[in-house]
Amino acid sequence: MTRLNNDQMQQVEVLYKTFGRTEISRSEINELVKSGKIKNPSWLKSDTYKVSRGVYSLPIDGQDVSPTLKDVPLENEQPKTQKADVSETVNQAAYIVSSLTGDIVPAKDNVFVPWGYFKDIKSIVQSKQFYPIFITGLSGNGKTMNVSQACAQTKRECIRVNITIETDEDDLLGGYRLQDGQTVWQNGPVVEAMERGALLLLDEIDLASNKIMCLQPILEGNGVFLKKINKFINPAPGFNVIATANTKGQGSNDGKFIGTNILNEAFLERFPITVEQSYPTNKIENKILDNVFANKKLTRKSDEKFATDLVTWADIIRKTYYEGGVDEIISTRRLVHIVEAFAIFKNKMKAIEMCTNRFDLDTKTSFLDLYTKVDGGQDVSDWGNEPEVEEPNSDDSEEGNVNY
Numbered sequence: 012m013t014r015l016n017n018d019q020m021q022q023v024e025v026l027y028k029t030f031g032r033t034e035i036s037r038s039e040i041n042e043l044v045k046s047g048k049i050k051n052p053s054w055l056k057s058d059t060y061k062v063s064r065g066v067y068s069l070p071i072d073g074q075d076v077s078p079t080l081k082d083v084p085l086e087n088e089q090p091k092t093q094k095a096d097v098s099e100t101v102n103q104a105a106y107i108v109s110s111l112t113g114d115i116v117p118a119k120d121n122v123f124v125p126w127g128y129f130k131d132i133k134s135i136v137q138s139k140q141f142y143p144i145f146i147t148g149l150s151g152n153g154k155t156m157n158v159s160q161a162c163a164q165t166k167r168e169c170i171r172v173n174i175t176i177e178t179d180e181d182d183l184l185g186g187y188r189l190q191d192g193q194t195v196w197q198n199g200p201v202v203e204a205m206e207r208g209a210l211l212l213l214d215e216i217d218l219a220s221n222k223i224m225c226l227q228p229i230l231e232g233n234g235v236f237l238k239k240i241n242k243f244i245n246p247a248p249g250f251n252v253i254a255t256a257n258t259k260g261q262g263s264n265d266g267k268f269i270g271t272n273i274l275n276e277a278f279l280e281r282f283p284i285t286v287e288q289s290y291p292t293n294k295i296e297n298k299i300l301d302n303v304f305a306n307k308k309l310t311r312k313s314d315e316k317f318a319t320d321l322v323t324w325a326d327i328i329r330k331t332y333y334e335g336g337v338d339e340i341i342s343t344r345r346l347v348h349i350v351e352a353f354a355i356f357k358n359k360m361k362a363i364e365m366c367t368n369r370f371d372l373d374t375k376t377s378f379l380d381l382y383t384k385v386d387g388g389q390d391v392s393d394w395g396n397e398p399e400v401e402e403p404n405s406d407d408s409e410e411g412n413v414n415y
Contacts, residue, residue, distance in 0.1 A: 015070060022052045023069050033191070037065040071193065115168045115209065117159040122302040122347070125160075126295045127153070128286045132253075133161040136210060139249040141232045143281060145216075146255045148288030150268075151342025154255040157288070158212055167249070168209035172200045174218050176270065180225040184237060196240055201229065208249030217256035217271040223278065226252075230281035259285065290329060290343055296322045303347055307354035317359055321346050324385045327394060328378065339374050359386075 015023065025048055026035055037056065044051045060067040125133075128146075135142050136158075146154045155171070162169040172183070185199035204211035216223070229235050230252060234245040257263070260274035291299065300318040304310060325341040332340045345366060352362035363382055367375045384391050 018050075019052070019054060022049045022055070023071060025049050026052075026069055027071060033069045033071055034062055034066055035069060037067070040067070071195070115170065115207075116166050117163040117169050119163045120156070120160060122299065122306055123156060123160045124291070124295055124298045124302065125157075126291045127157065127288055129157045129161065132157055132286070133164060136161045136167055136251070137165040139167075139208075139251075141246070141251050142283060143230055143252040144254070145260075145279070145282035145285045146253065146288055147257070147259050147285060149290070149340065149342065150257055151344030152288055152290045153343060154288050155212070155214055158210075158253050158255070162210055168204075168207055169212055170200050170204045170207075170209050171212040171214055173214045174216050174223070176218055176220050176272070178219055179222040183223075183225060184235065186239070201226065202235070202237070202244055205229070205235070205244055205246040205250050208247035211250070211252045213252065213254040215256060216254040217258045217260055217262075217268075217274060219272065219274065221275060224275060227278065227281065230278070254282065293322050293326055296325070296343060296346065299343065300346060300350055303350045307351065309350075309354055317353070318350070320382070320385050321349060324378075324382045327381065327385070327391060331394065337374065337377070339370050339378075341378070 043049050055067055062068050148154050183199045183201045185197055185202050187194050188197045201211060234243055236243050257268045258271050260279045262273045263271045304314050325346055328341045331337050349362050349366045352366055353359060356362055367378050381394055
């Protein structure tokens, strides 16, 4: 058996990338030839690779070419200078260019309402320029949603990667995988985004370890060298990187976001701008909840008041949180969860209670009590500012209070 030459390997890669399987029909091969993606692989349409009538098996291990086919030139092949072969390891394993097929443009969310820096983010996404963005903000305030909807509205492909402390170069750039009993190389999401000219969304980037530093050259707008397969990847036009985080890459001093890390200053410096995402205004948040109600076919007058009361309730809690009066906060995402729960249970207090069960008992009770007051139209101006009652010291006595 003889190895495939470079052109034959490239044709196999394109066929496998396009159809994601090892058995290809004659009509599928002809389809790619007509599109100009490959030259006619006449060597493949032979009894050597024939599985059944009009169906052929791709030699993805790179070594299944018979001696009779070794020197058969590809159709319309032009003489050219041969580049150095990649490593022996690569020749012995199939090279999967992509595991993604089809359209990866995010779907439009009919609940979404633009706010904050959405217009700016959309402008950068639409420009197709390489201009990395670092978006920071509290949990559940629409950081990821704004990016995905900017891509949806501009019809840009988006590949989202959720970062953890375990994320490493193999997860991001690619590595060898076992597939159908064979060792194959599979591109990671970063390389996928680079080759497709897509937007790469690094979600929760502040959970990363220093292994994320493998992205340094990419964040400079340069290509990346995949040393395991001896291949250099250049970014296609339109490629860009956006990262989201709950912190600014300096860790969480208050302990709210356990697991976040202090990111390398050189890494952070690769992001030209940082966007501080805040929660929507009351007006915008009302529109979001109105959309959720409409989406769930809840449009009664009482439902409209429920939405208004929820926004007022969340706003009071947030202001108190910023002033240090409470340790927890109600996010926009949690308000949406409450409306969705209400659509199921048809009970306001049950929906709120079930969606606030994640908080400790005192916080949950306090939040429920506040909503009851908001719903009843009571004065809540002093909520969260009640003076603390000092407990008497059991060791104090009249004698103990005398200074000698």
